[in-house]
Amino acid sequence: MESVVDIVLLSFLCITVVAIVYIRKLFCAIMLLGIFSLLSASLFVTMDAVDVAFTEAAVGTGISSILLLSALALTHTREQRPPHQPYIALLVVVVTGAVLIYGTMDLPRFGDPNSPIHRHVAVRYIADSPHEVGPPNIVTSVLASYRGYDTLGETVVIFTAGIALVGLLGFRRRQEFKVRLYQPMDKKTSYAENSTEDGDEFEDNIKLPGANHMVLRIVGKMFIPLILLFALYVQFHGDYGPGGGFQAGVIFASGIILYALIFDVETAMRVITPKGLRLLAVAGVFIYGGVGLVCMFLGGNFLDYNVLSAHPLHGQHLGIFLIELGVGINVFAIMVIMFYTFANRKRGSV
C-alpha cells in the first residue's frame, strides 16, 4: 500500500517539475513550486520524517511562495525566452542524474535495520537521549543538543539571508541615488521621468491584492489570531512532537504577512516596525549564542547545557527552551523583514 502512495506522489512530483520547467508564466511557476513542496512534504511523511515534512510544508509551501510572489510584484510576470537553446545544460543535468543513479547501486537498502545509519550514532541517540537530553522527541534532542551548533549555524544563515536582502535592496536603488546626487531637487519633473525609465510602469503590480476583498478580510480576521496561537503552540511543543523554533517563526511571520497582504502594509509596519524587527533578529542570534557563552562561563564547553542548572537534565531542558526561543524570534523577524523589503521597494527604506 505504501509503495502505491509513493509511486503516486513521485509521479505527481515529476509532472510538477516538468511543468515548472516548461511554463513561462512566473505566477503559475510559483504556485507549482508550492505544490512541489507540499508533495515532498507528503513524501517525507510517508518516510516517517514528520519534523522535516512540517518544516518543508511551512517553509516551502507557505513562506517562500509569499516571498516569491512579493518578488514577482517587482518584475515581469512572464519569463523571457532564453537567447539560445540550453542543450549543454540538459546534457549536464542528464549526466548528473545518471551518476546519481549509478551512485545508488551500492547504497544500503532503504529502511534496512542493518545499514550503517541505523547501527552507528543513531543507536545512542535512541537509547540514551531520554536520560541524557530529555525531550521525548529525539529529533529535537539531536537538533538542539547533540548537533546544536549546526542549528546555530543555520540560524545565522537565516539572519544572513535577511541582512543580505536589506543590504542589497533595502535602500533606494543606485540609479535614484545618483539622480539625487547630481540633479537639483527642484527639477521634480525630470526626477520623476528618470525614475519611470527604470521600470516604474509596473507600478500597478505593486498594489498588494486583497485591499477590497470583503471575504478575505473577514476570513483573515478570524484566522490570523489562530495562526499566531498555533505558532506559539508549535514553538513550545517542539519537545514533545514535531515543531520547534524554525517552524514556529515561519508560521508566526506568515500570520503577520497575511495581515499586511489583506489589510495594509503601512499599518502592519506601524505595529511591527522595521527597526524593531532588526533588533529582534539580532536578539534571536544573541539569545542562541548567549546561551553558549553562558555555558562557557559556567565551566562547560560552548553550548554544553548540562552546566546551566544543578541537575544536568534541567540544564538541558532550559538550554533547549532558550535556544528554540532564539531561533523562533530570529526566523520570525527575518521573514517579516524580507517581506517588508520586497513590499517596500518603491516607498522607503527598512
Add this chain to the structure above:
Amino acid sequence: MSHLPILQVIIPLLAAPLCIVFNNRRIAWFVALCATWASFGVSLLIAQQVLQSGALSYDIGGWPAPWGIDYYVDSLNAFVLLIVTGISALALPYANRSVEQEIDPRSQPYFYSLLLVCLAGLLGISITGDAFNMYVFLELSSLSSYALIGMGPRRRALTAAYQYLVMGTIGATFILIGIGLLYSLTGSLNIQDISYQLHANNIIGSGNRTLLTAFAFITVGLSLKLALFPLHLWLPNAYTYAPSVITIFLASTATKVAIYMLLRFCYCVVGSESIFQLTLGQIVLLPSLAAIIVSSVVAIFQYDIKRMLAYSSIAQIGYITLGLSMSNHSGLSAAILHMFNHALMKGLLFMTMGAVSYSVGSVYLTDFRGLGRRMPFTMGAFIVGGLSLMGIPMTAGFVSKWMLVQAAIELGWWDVVILILIGSLLAVIYIWRVVETAYFNPLLELEEEEIGEAPLSLLIPMWLMVIANIYFGINSAIPVEFAQQAATLLLGGM
C-alpha cells in the same frame, strides 16, 4: 586556554549581528575591526599551540565526537586559519576609507555584518572536524559572499553576484550530495570517524560505487568553489565587480579554503594509500596546466586590470592544484605553501587596485598613465606584488614556485617544469603592461586634474603586505615548516 578553537569562530559570528544594532557605519566598522583582530590573535595562539603540542580538539556542547560536533585543529588547518584571519586583519583597516567611497552609507553596517559572517563561515569550514558542520559554514560563507559581491559599486555587480550564486549553489549542492552519500555508507558525519568506518568495514577496498559517486560529487562541487580551470567562469566577473575590499578578502581566502576542503576530503577521509589520489591527480593535472597557460594568456588581453588579476588568480590556483596532483610530499608542501604565498601577493595586488580605484575612480589600463609619478607608493607596492607573482627571488612567490619546480623535477615531469616557466613568463608580460603604462606613458596634456596618492589608511595595510611578501621571500622558515608538517600529516593519514 581550552576554549580557543570555538572562540576562533564565535567571535566573528556573534560580532556580525552586533554590527547592525546601532545602524551606524563607524560603530559597525569598529566592531568588525575588533572582531577580526581578536580572531587573528586567537589563530596565532592556536598555531603556536599546534606547533608545540600537536593537534587540538574541542567537543561542542560537551558531546564526544561522532555523536556531537567537534573542532579539530592540526598543522594544516591552523595554517589556513592564519591565512584567513591574517588577511582579514589587514583588510579591515583598509576597508574604512575604501568602503566609505564605494558603498551607500546606509548599507555599510549591513556590509560589515556580512563581511564578518563570511569570515566566520570560512573559519568554521577550516576548523571543523565534522563534514555536515563544514557544509553549514560553507552555506554561511557563500551566502554572504554573494551579497557582498552584489554590493559592488557598478551595476553589473548584481549580475556577477547572480552568476556566482548559481554556480556556487550548484557546487554547494554537489558537496552536500557527496556528504549525504558518505553518511549513508558510514552512519557518521565526523571526518575522522567516516575515514575509520570506511576502513574498518572495508568499503574502500571493495570498489564501492556509492563511495566513488560521493567523491565525484565532492570533487566537482569543490572544483566549482575553488574555480578550477573549466569551472572558473564565475570568478572573473565576481572579482572585477565586487567592492575593492571584498575582492582583496575573497581572492586571498575563499578559494584557499575550498582547496583546503579538497585536501581534507581526499587525504583524510579515504586515507593516503588508496587509489583515489592517483586518479584525482590524473584528473586534476590537465585542468591545472590548462589553467596556468590559458588563463595567463587571457590575462594578457584584459584592459580592466582587476579582471586581469582575476584571470591571473585562476592561473595561480592552477599552480596550487598542480602541486596537489603530484600527490607526493614535495608537491603537496609546495601547494600548501603556495596557498599562503598566493594570498599574500594577490591580497597585495588587489589592495593596490583598491587604492587606484579610490584615487582615480577606475582601474582601466589607460587610467594608469602617469600613476608612477602620481601614486609612487601604490605603484611601488604593485611592482613588488608583480615580482612576487612572477616568482622573482627574494619575494614570497619565488619560494613556493621553486618548491613546485623541484617537486616536478623529482617526478621527472620535465614538460610540466617547462609549462611552469612559461606561465611565469606570461605573468611577466601582463604585469609589465601595467608597469609600462604607469611609468613610461606620459600624461596627455588635457589631463591635468589632480590625482594624488591614496590615503594612509590604505597605504599602511598595503605596505605591511609588501613587507610580508619580501620577508617571507627571504626568511620562509615558518610557512615552509607549516607546509611540510601539513604535507607529512596528509600523507600519513590523520
